[in-house]
Amino acid sequence: MVQAKKWIMTKHFDGFPKQSDFELKEEKLPEPTDGQVLLEAVFLSVDPYMRPFSKFAMKEGDVMIGTQVAKVIQSKNEAFPVGSHVVAYCGWRSHTVCDEKGLIPIIAAWPKDISLSLALGTVGMPGLTAVYGLEEILELKQGETLLVNAAAGAVGSVVGQIAKIKGCKVVGSAGSDAKVAYLKELGFDVAFNYKTVDSLEEALKTASPEGYDCFFENVGGPSSTVALQQMKDFGRIAVCGNISTYNDTAPQTGPYPQMVILMKQLKMEGFMQNRWPHKNEETLKRLMAWVKEGKVKCREHVTKGFENMPAAFMGMLQGENIGKAIIAV
Numbered sequence: 001m002v003q004a005k006k007w008i009m010t011k012h013f014d015g016f017p018k019q020s021d022f023e024l025k026e027e028k029l030p031e032p033t034d035g036q037v038l039l040e041a042v043f044l045s046v047d048p049y050m051r052p053f054s055k056f057a058m059k060e061g062d063v064m065i066g067t068q069v070a071k072v073i074q075s076k077n078e079a080f081p082v083g084s085h086v087v088a089y090c091g092w093r094s095h096t097v098c099d100e101k102g103l104i105p106i107i108a109a110w111p112k113d114i115s116l117s118l119a120l121g122t123v124g125m126p127g128l129t130a131v132y133g134l135e136e137i138l139e140l141k142q143g144e145t146l147l148v149n150a151a152a153g154a155v156g157s158v159v160g161q162i163a164k165i166k167g168c169k170v171v172g173s174a175g176s177d178a179k180v181a182y183l184k185e186l187g188f189d190v191a192f193n194y195k196t197v198d199s200l201e202e203a204l205k206t207a208s209p210e211g212y213d214c215f216f217e218n219v220g221g222p223s224s225t226v227a228l229q230q231m232k233d234f235g236r237i238a239v240c241g242n243i244s245t246y247n248d249t250a251p252q253t254g255p256y257p258q259m260v261i262l263m264k265q266l267k268m269e270g271f272m273q274n275r276w277p278h279k280n281e282e283t284l285k286r287l288m289a290w291v292k293e294g295k296v297k298c299r300e301h302v303t304k305g306f307e308n309m310p311a312a313f314m315g316m317l318q319g320e321n322i323g324k325a326i327i328a329v
C-alpha cells in the first residue's frame with residue numbers, strides 16, 4: 001500500500017490564488033487491480049489554464065487539475081509495464097492508481113539525453129498549442145510579420161522560434177529585461193519589456209512600422225486592444241489565451257475591439273489545442289526533431305519539491321518563469 005500526497009483546492013480562488021486556498025493531504029492508495037497501474041509523479045506541470053478551469057471544472061475540496069509525467073511503479077496492464085513513463089492527466093498527486101484511460105505513453109524513441117519534462121512543455125501540450133495556433137489558425141506564411149505576447153513563456157517561446165523557422169519576422173513582448181534578453185538569444189527580431197516601455201503603441205509601431213500580418217494572442221485585456229490597432233488590413237489573430245484577466249474578480253470593460261476589426265477587416269479566431277488530436281503524433285515528432293536539431297531551444301523554470309506546487313503555480317501567474325514552469329518531485 002502506498003502513502004500518497006495530493007493538493008486540494010480548499011475554496012474557490014477570489015482574485016489571485018493564495019497559499020491558504022490549497023491544502024496538502026495524504027491518503028493510502030489501494031493496490032492496482034486488473035487493467036490498472038500505480039503511477040509515481042516525476043514532473044508536474046503548472047499551467048495558466050488551471051486558474052480559469054478551477055472556476056467551472058472544479059469544486060471546493062477537489063484535487064487541483066493538471067498533467068504530469070509519471071513512472072509506472074506497479075502494473076496490471078501489459079500496455080504500461082513497470083518502469084515505463086506516461087503523460088497522465090491525474091492532477092496534483094504524488095501517486096495515482098488508475099486504468100489506462102487518458103494515459104499517453106511517452107513518444108517512442110524519446111532520446112536519452114532529453115529530459116522527459118519536455119513532454120509537459122515544448123514536446124507536449126504547449127508545443128502543440130504553438131504549432132496549431134500558427135499553422136491551423138493563422139496559416140502563417142514565409143515573409144510575414146508576427147507579434148506574440150507572453151513571448152518568453154512555454155507557448156510564446158515556441159511560437160516565436162517556429163515562426164523564425166518559417167522565415168517570418170517575429171516581434172515578442174514579455175515582462176522583464178531578462179526575458180527580453182532570452183528572446184533575443186532565441187532569434188526574435190525585436191523584443192521589448194511591456195512593463196517598462198513608455199507606450200505600448202509606440203513600441204509596437206517602432207518594432208514593425210508597416211504593421212503586423214499575424215498576432216498570436218496569449219494575454220488579452222487592454223494590451224490586446226492596442227495591438228489590434230497595429231494590425232495590417234486583413235490581419236489574422238489567433239486567440240490562444242487571456243492570462244491578464246484570469247484573476248479578475250469583475251469583468252473588464254472596453255474599449256471594445258469591433259470597430260478596429262471592422263475597419264481593418266481582421267480575422268480573429270479562438271482555439272483550444274485539443275481540436276486536432278489526430279495530428280498530435282506527427283506534430284510531436286516534428287517538435288522533437290526541431291529540438292534535437294537545435295532549431296527550437298527549450299528553457300524550463302524548475303521548482304523542486306511536490307510541496308512547492310502552489311508557490312510555483314502562483315509564481316507562474318505572476319510571471320516568475322522563463323520558459324515552461326514545472327515541478328520536479
Ligand SMILES: NC(=O)c1ccc[n+]([C@@H]2O[C@H](COP(=O)([O-])OP(=O)(O)OC[C@H]3O[C@@H](n4cnc5c(N)ncnc54)[C@H](OP(=O)(O)O)[C@@H]3O)[C@@H](O)[C@H]2O)c1
Pocket residue numbers: 047048049125126129150151152153154155156173174175176179218219239240241242243244245271272273274316317318319320321323324325
Ligand atoms: N488555447 C489553448 O489551447 C492554450 C494552451 C496552452 C496555453 N494557453 C494560453 O497561452 C498563454 C500562455 O500559456 P503558457 O503555458 O505558455 O504560460 P507561460 O507564458 O509560460 O506563463 C504565463 C506568463 O504569462 C504572463 N502574464 C501573467 N500575467 C500577465 C498579465 N497580467 N499581463 C501580461 N502577461 C502576463 C507572464 O509573463 P510576463 O512576465 O511576460 O508577463 C507569465 O510568465 C496563457 O494565456 C494560456 O492560458 C492556451
